[in-house]
Amino acid sequence: MAYYTYASESKGYLADAQPASLNRGWSLQGTKTFTLPNGSQHRARAFVGEPRDETGAFRNINLQDQIRGFQVGAMWPYMGSSDIFHCPIDRRYNAPPTSPYPAANNTIGGYRTYSLGGVLSAAFYGITTTGEGDYVAIKYSEFNNPGSKITFLEEQAGDGHNDNTWNVYLNTPQWWDPFAIVHNGASTFAYADGHAERHKWTDKNMIEYAATGAKNAPVDTTSDDYNWFRRAYIPGRPK
Numbered sequence: 001m002a003y004y005t006y007a008s009e010s011k012g013y014l015a016d017a018q019p020a021s022l023n024r025g026w027s028l029q030g031t032k033t034f035t036l037p038n039g040s041q042h043r044a045r046a047f048v049g050e051p052r053d054e055t056g057a058f059r060n061i062n063l064q065d066q067i068r069g070f071q072v073g074a075m076w077p078y079m080g081s082s083d084i085f086h087c088p089i090d091r092r093y094n095a096p097p098t099s100p101y102p103a104a105n106n107t108i109g110g111y112r113t114y115s116l117g118g119v120l121s122a123a124f125y126g127i128t129t130t131g132e133g134d135y136v137a138i139k140y141s142e143f144n145n146p147g148s149k150i151t152f153l154e155e156q157a158g159d160g161h162n163d164n165t166w167n168v169y170l171n172t173p174q175w176w177d178p179f180a181i182v183h184n185g186a187s188t189f190a191y192a193d194g195h196a197e198r199h200k201w202t203d204k205n206m207i208e209y210a211a212t213g214a215k216n217a218p219v220d221t222t223s224d225d226y227n228w229f230r231r232a233y234i235p236g237r238p239k
Helices: 002-008 063-071 204-212 224-233
Strands: 031-035 041-045 114-116 150-154 186-191 196-200
Touching: 150 224, 196 224
Parallel strands: none
Antiparallel strands: 031 041, 114 150, 150 186, 186 196
């Protein structure tokens, strides 16, 4: 609901799905200006920032570093608690990251469980690698049937902080980032109309890849899971 409310009070513009990072050109305040396909300029606000120290530089050595990242995000004024970003089953923050990125000043696992997909970031305009660039939405009005379109999903990356956006190949069917499948074979998703629900997975290979945290997993094009997710992930019509 914080995601939806921010858009309603920002002329319909969504909080950008890419966490604010100085290395990716975001400001300390969590803003970045993008040139849109029509040539106009869009000043985006990230939904969260990366973990940071008191000066804004990347650091992930305690929970407060991660919360400081939440606080620069567009959604923070509508939330009131960092716990909203966290699933109690997600215990990564109690242990070192399994594959820290970056390596320096990154010693605890992630607390933020929920990520947004690349299709909801202006940074993905023109990206051809995954095919997501054809479907980018930066305004709420670009959702087609919001009640069936995914915004937030559960991710438990080993880099310490769920780096960047969550991504999947849409041009050549392929899982890229793994889901967190931690609810008896199901994952929780939030949708663009503000409701949330769980999806029970049936694709055995995908479930096994997710359990390892491996990226770049192959997918069977007849997979009911992939075809369901693809429909729910794409916000609207191709650009």
